[in-house]
Amino acid sequence: MKLDLDPALVRRARQLAREAGAPVVDMARTHTTVSVERAVLRLAGITGADPDGIPWVNRLVDAVRNDAGLEHGVSLPVFHALAETGETDLTLLAQKAAAGSVRFTVPVKKDATAAKRLARRFAGAGIKQIDKRRAERDKLIKRHGDPKQRPWIYLIVATGDIYEDIPQAQAAAREGADIIAVIRSTGQSLLDYVPEGATREGFAGTYATQENFRLMRAALDESSKELGRYVRLTNYASGLCMPEIAALAGLQRLDMMLNDSMYGILFRDINPIRTFVDQRFSRQVHARAGIIINTGEDNYLTTADAVEAAHTVTVSQLLNEYFAKEAGLADWQLGLGHAFEINPDIPDSFRLELAHALLARELFPEAPLKWMPPTKHMTGDVFRGNLLDGFFNLAGTLTGQGILLVGMMTEAVVTPWLSDRDIALQNVRYVLGAAGNLHEDFVPAPGGFIQNRANQVLNEAITLLEDIKADTLLNAIADGTFGIMKRPADRGKGLDGVAKQAEGYYNPATEILESAPAATTDVSER
């Protein structure tokens, strides 16, 4: 331990995060959302969309909600109707429901028991599929191997056209990327459905669809074979369809998902209750699927000052950790985020970055932290930008970060060109080659600048957590504690898709996930 953090303070910080988060978990356990219910039906096998492109799963959940409400969950009415109509296929049932030829009721007594059994069988099949995908990943990692170095190198592609993304992603892997992230189209987070099929048009990104997931994973499986290391694929379980996208990611063997507990609330004005309910379910799926989540603390620093607001990152990391573990994620699955966003013009900015990065490292020693490059102070001066990225890379390796998102010198100028990516990777290779083991020699002076700063940030984080606990997390969010956004619990997008669970609410997927056998992945090597 390089920072000499007081273990009692660290325990206190975790305890406070648990106490602040617990009421939110209680709320998440007692509510459901349209997207959670749709995710359950997707796991149960429903696919496809109507001629207007509205997924059948949306049509079905809307129909059930109309007839029977959302508060009992859709599983009981849907599987009761499935048994009654003698159908065996949920997609066909959805088509009938859309045509108005099926009515949904909440079954009772024997009918309810039968519907539950059927629901559990269908949802169980989807979860078994996720288990198979996870075993497949373990096998491929064993065969091809993990990246030889830490941090893992994370690169973004974002053309809007999945068929253009694929060769770019394969080229990036060849040039050294260990993780490919396909950025989503702007605005997908606010769509209350998941688009269908392979897509060729997007705004500054490519739509997350099950087919796009499948195509890209298959392409990177080829690359993994070619390169002799398993190339991971990342997408976004965020926005209004977070739970469904988590389910699709599990079904298509994505490896990492962006999944923050508060990002959608603060930056997309999505209703806080909707977000916390969706988030818990999506994290349960990620836990089961062996997916590494990436949290979004870097975003706070793009709006707030990275020095003044350093402790809000720590607070958010602690909350994200609590919510993640409560949902069943293991330490190796927590890609907690932070970023190199301190104004380079202030004195000692690099020492401050090291202090903050090392604090995260030592607070979460087993987590593969996600280290995000400078964006706020990238100005279009590409020469200075390349230098900043070099220092970012150095801070990353010096403080043992797990996942390094490669910074582009053309940040804020253009979407990266082929040559930008090449120059950025050259930068990473140089720093890791020249200083990849420097962390062995890097020990901040006892009582020196870096130790003092890290301890100061931890203390500020504890003070803020005490305030949040006293105020409750939902009120703190409403009051504008994070970022500067005020997000009250009774406002925001997607609130009309939330329902308090009624007596007798049933969700077969949650039931299976919460009684899950322990994770099987051998994590000793990670």
Place this chain on the structure above:
Amino acid sequence: MTDNKTIVRPYGDTTGDGMVQVSFTLPIPHDKKAEGAALQLAAKMGLEPAMLVHAKPMGGGFTFFVVYGSVRHLVELEKVQVVERDFPLLGAKEVNAVVKKRMRRKLVVVGACIGTDAHTVGIDAILNIKGYAGQKGLEYYRELRVVNLGAQVAVPELVERARAEKADAVLVSQVVTQKDAHLHNTKEMSAAFREAFPAAKRPLLVVGGPRFDELATGELGVDRIFGRGTTPAEVASYLVHALVEKKAVPAA
């Protein structure tokens, strides 16, 4: 140095040397021919003589080049023409300061996509705190109160909300242009506002979208049109300019 230069050339280390550096990628593998191709491009760009100082193969089919050379073109300062923005571009802090000082209340912005247009990309890029092009959206501005109604908002609903929220400005984004839907929707919207509000009380009407002609404000009945690539700071600066700087301060 004199102030009355009319003709200049780029400056490397000697006045008049014309030196520039360029970097680019050609979609061909790196070999002797590729280097020749890079020099040919440099010559066509006006760099003569040109020095190829760096060539690097990238991923098999591409080569990256850095070229230095003397560009033969002259810059004629007298012929430089620029289109001036008719309002000053302000930072978030300046916008907040002006609103706080001059309006002494929050400036209220109501935004929506109207008609059947479900593409909230534009309005979200301008309004959401996440923003666009590295700039935070208007929600980030402390002295602006932003009400984003989202997609597929009916014109009467927009008028009602603008009235209820006491909107100073209404922002509408339109992406879909099939059968000129963006033009029809915008005209319908501006007519509705003119009908519902007396001229002095009508909120400022601003539309944006990739296919609008920025000069068509009169025809569409709006106060301002923003085209592709508009940033949140430009919109915020315009609002402050139009509502605070140009007008007398309305009673709070």
